[in-house]
Amino acid sequence: MIVKSLGRVEYLPTLEAMRAFTAARHADTPDELWLCEHPPTFTQGIAGKPEHLLLPGDIPVVPTERGGQVTYHGPGQVTAYPLIDLRRQGIFVKEYVFRLETALIQVLDSYGVTGLRVASAPGIYVRPADPGGHAALTGPTDPNRLFDGLAKIAALGIKVSRHCTYHGLALNVAMDLEPFQRINPCGYQGLETTSLDKIGVFTDWPTAAGRLAERLSAQFEVSTP
Structure with a gap:
């Protein structure tokens, strides 16, 4: 996998570049991983409901073809776009x-x-009150209490075209979280969001991006005969 660090880039041109890459690739095109940071932007999934966009204010809203509802991108967040041929990997979307x-x-x-x-709620969550604890989730049966004691620290939103992926994931590292209060994050009213610095982990963007690139590359390493 070819890893490219794009730095801070506008969202829409990056989306257009992903679309172009995916449309032009062929069976022998190497997979790529793009790492970047966006200026403040709300993005809406293809089936996104407008009622989840509460008070966007001066932050632009970009409609996209990815799955999921509305989310926020901004400075202090590592956004990763894996551009992967799932057929070459031998896996399907769930995997x-x-x-x-x-x-x-x-x-x-x-x-x-x-x-x-959290089952049926893609992304990764933490317990802000006990970030390093290992207690298993109890799985509350009340859907209104699904996120009790939890906060979302990483979001997923993907698109697959001709067995090839684009869009991706975002890890909150050191962010101003206020814009998340202007939406129902990922379509969940009242869902708390957090970032590493808010739970006592202080790191810089290049370090977090490098660790994420390393782990993603390992997950999609294709062995050759």
Whole structure:
């Protein structure tokens, strides 16, 4: 996998570049991983409901073809776009999402933080009151209490075209979280969001991006005969 660090780039031109790369690639095109940081931007998934966009204010809203509802990108967040041929990997979308989440959990673990999956709610969550704790989720039966004691630290939103992926994932490292209050993050009213610095982990963007690139590359390494 070819890893490219794009720095801070506008969202829409990056989206257009992903679309162009995916449309032009062929069976022998190497997979790529783009790492970047965006200026403040809300992005809406293809089935996104307008009621989840509460008060966007001066932050632009960009409609996209990815899955999921509305989310926020901004400075202090590592956004990663894996451009991967799933057919060459020999996997389907469910396995792809599982591997993305696994990479995020491994990165968090490297910082002493326990990342958690929540059934039917893609992304990775932490316990702000006990970031390093290892207690299993109890799985509340009340859907209105699904996120009790949890905060979302990483979001996923993907698109697959001709077995090839684009869009990706975002890990909150050291962010102003206020814009998340202007939306129902990922379509969940009242869902708390957090970032590494808010739970006592202080790192810089290049370090976090490097760890994420390493773990994603390992998840999608293709062995050759």
